[in-house]
Amino acid sequence: MADSFILYLFISRHRSYNGLIWRCLQVQLGVICSVGIWTFSAAKLQAAQADQTWKSPLELTEGVTKINPEPKPILMAAPENFNPDLQLPPALPEPPQNSSPPKTSTEPRTPDAVLESIDTDYSYETDNFGQTNFFFEPTAQFRLSNGNKIFFKTGFNFFEQRGVESITNFPLQVGWQGKIGQVTLQTAAGVDVFNRLPTAINLNAKVEAPISPPQVSSSGQLLSAVVLSGNLEQGPYKSNARTLENQITAWRFGPDLYWQIDRKTSFFSSLRLGSYNDGNSEVQSFSRLERKFGQFSLAANLFSWSFDRDLERTSGYFSPPDFLVYNGEVAWEGDIANFLRCRLAANLGQQRLKGDFDNANTYQTRCRVKVSPNIEADLGYSFSNVRNQETGGSAYGGNSVTGQLRVKF
Numbered sequence: 585m586a587d588s589f590i591l592y593l594f595i596s597r598h599r600s601y602n603g604l605i606w607r608c609l610q611v612q613l614g615v616i617c618s619v620g621i622w623t624f625s626a627a628k629l630q631a632a633q634a635d636q637t638w639k640s641p642l643e644l645t646e647g648v649t650k651i652n653p654e655p656k657p658i659l660m661a662a663p664e665n666f667n668p669d670l671q672l673p674p675a676l677p678e679p680p681q682n683s684s685p686p687k688t689s690t691e692p693r694t695p696d697a698v699l700e701s702i703d704t705d706y707s708y709e710t711d712n713f714g715q716t717n718f719f720f721e722p723t724a725q726f727r728l729s730n731g732n733k734i735f736f737k738t739g740f741n742f743f744e745q746r747g748v749e750s751i752t753n754f755p756l757q758v759g760w761q762g763k764i765g766q767v768t769l770q771t772a773a774g775v776d777v778f779n780r781l782p783t784a785i786n787l788n789a790k791v792e793a794p795i796s797p798p799q800v801s802s803s804g805q806l807l808s809a810v811v812l813s814g815n816l817e818q819g820p821y822k823s824n825a826r827t828l829e830n831q832i833t834a835w836r837f838g839p840d841l842y843w844q845i846d847r848k849t850s851f852f853s854s855l856r857l858g859s860y861n862d863g864n865s866e867v868q869s870f871s872r873l874e875r876k877f878g879q880f881s882l883a884a885n886l887f888s889w890s891f892d893r894d895l896e897r898t899s900g901y902f903s904p905p906d907f908l909v910y911n912g913e914v915a916w917e918g919d920i921a922n923f924l925r926c927r928l929a930a931n932l933g934q935q936r937l938k939g940d941f942d943n944a945n946t947y948q949t950r951c952r953v954k955v956s957p958n959i960e961a962d963l964g965y966s967f968s969n970v971r972n973q974e975t976g977g978s979a980y981g982g983n984s985v986t987g988q989l990r991v992k993f
Contacts, residue, residue, distance in 0.1 A: 697726040697734070704989045711982040713973065714746035715824055721755060732762035737774070745825040752779040753822070757786065768792040776820050784833060786819030801847075809844040821860070823972075826900030835859045848876040862899050865892045874913075883913040885931065902973045908936040909944050909970055926951040935970055944970050950986075963987040 704722040709715075721739030728734065741753040757774030773787040792813035799807040816837045821827050838856040845851060851873050858866040867890050874883040887910070891903040911933020919925050927950045935944035950964030964986050971980045 694729055696729050699724065699993050700727045700733070701725045701990060701992045703991075705986075706988070707984060707986045709982065709984040711972070711980065713975065713978075713980070715973075716742075716744040717822070717824065718742040732760065734761075735759045735772075741822070743822070743825040743828055748825040748829055749780070751781065751825050751828050753777070753820075753828070755786070766794055778828070781828060781831065784820045784831075786817075788815070788817035788819075790815050798844075805847065806844050807847050809842070811842045813840045813842075814838075815840065815856075821901060823901045830862075830899050832899050832901060833861045850874050860899075862895060863893075864895050864899070864903060866890065866903070879916055879918040881913075881915045881917070883915070884910075885913060885933070886910045896974055902971070904937055904974075906936070906938055907971075910934060911944055911946075920951075923954045924951060925954075937971060946970060958992040960990045961987065962989075 702722060702724050705719065706721070707717070707719040709717045719739070719741045721737060721741070723735050723737040725733060725735045735758070737755060737757040737759070739755050741755065742750065743753070744750040754777040755774065756777065757772050759770065759772030761768070761770040763769070768791070770790040770792075771788070773785070776784045776786055778784075790813055792811060795810040795812050796808070798809040801807055814837075816835075818835045819833060821832045821834050823832075836856050836858045838854065840854045841852070843851040851871075853871040854869065856866075856868045858868070860866075868888065870885070870887045872883055872885050874881055887908070889904060889907040891905055893903065894905055895901070895903050911931045913929055913931045915927060915929035917925070917927040927948075929946075929948045931944070931946040933944045935942050946966060946968040948964065948966040950962060953961045953963075955961060966984050966986075968982050968984075969980055970982075972982065973980070
């Protein structure tokens with residue numbers, strides 16, 4: 585999860601797709617890199633690529649809930665600075681104190697929907713076995729007059745793999761988020777359009793509720809909380825080009841538990857049960873215990889994944905009958921300047937596949953640039969040897985460049 589940013593320019597016989605990908609990535613990286621050069625002279629544990637990212641709600645100090653419209657194709661992503669959404673519903677206006685008729689307002693009427701933000705996510709993933717996945721997905725988020733939110737997502741995704749014709753994907757999705765008391769409800773549905781495959785439907789839903797009343801310090805820091813959520817999702821399995829070509833889809837459902845034990849200690853656990861349209865089924869679980877020491881933090885991560893059948897040769901996706909990863913994480917995060925915040929992390933541990941053990945290491949760096957009060961950009965690079973496919977006796981190595989550009993209105 586390494587100390588420098590690396591971006592591979594891949595050239596294949598599909599020059600038209602790759603040219604478009606490079607131009608899209610240049611636009612996003614250009615914005616971030618130009619800001620970084622001008623302003624400065626310069627958590628997570630990521631494992632096998634699959635279709636689930638467990639992201640935390642937006643931090644308490646930001647004061648608003650950020651919608652997570654569709655999980656990214658990363659199997660494991662340990663929540664960093666995971667603070668549950670503790671924003672209370674807006675207070676109802678008090679009734680008038682007298683019976684006189686209200687005065688006619690000359691102020692303009694509040695619009696039914698206001699554009700709140702546009703977030704653009706991108707990810708470029710490669711490995712030493714000829715697999716490339718590229719994701720470019722902007723999301724527009726609107727706040728309704730009643731406090732609920734809706735969002736619209738589109739984008740451009742590209743999948744390339746040895747021995748398979750490349751695939752282009754255009755996701756389209758609309759979603760809604762609202763609250764009933766302390767319970768947060770979120771749902772989304774859409775379609776995935778492909779250049780040479782049938783259109784597929786996708787959907788996801790999430791219910792999140794606090795189990796114990798959150799305790800917050802006078803400075804706004806979360807002291808303790810227990811939050812439980814239930815998740816359901818269905819859609820194409822965007823693992824690689826071969827899996828998409830085989831039109832593999834999956835249902836996944838399961839709970840997440842977040843526990844803020846004290847000011848500096850947190851615990852997160854997640855369980856997913858999956859059912860595939862090729863008759864396969866899976867169970868995956870992930871747990872993380874983290875302790876902060878000022879700008880430094882230590883964490884322990886445990887991940888297990890098992891499938892009913894190993895169908896990688898026929899369906900194309902990594903489906904181990906017995907896969908276990910455990911490691912320890914050391915991280916540093918701090919402000920380099922008032923507009924630049926970075927995080928460095930290293931995970932060292934073991935992975936077990938079919939009874940055989942091997943080292944499991946991940947190195948990551950990520951920086952956030954605050955361009956203006958309304959514009960922020962993230963850029964990160966990571967390297968991991970945690971497997972996402974059968975490699976026999978060969979070592980696996982995966983690189984990823986990820987980021988997000990956020991514009992608030």
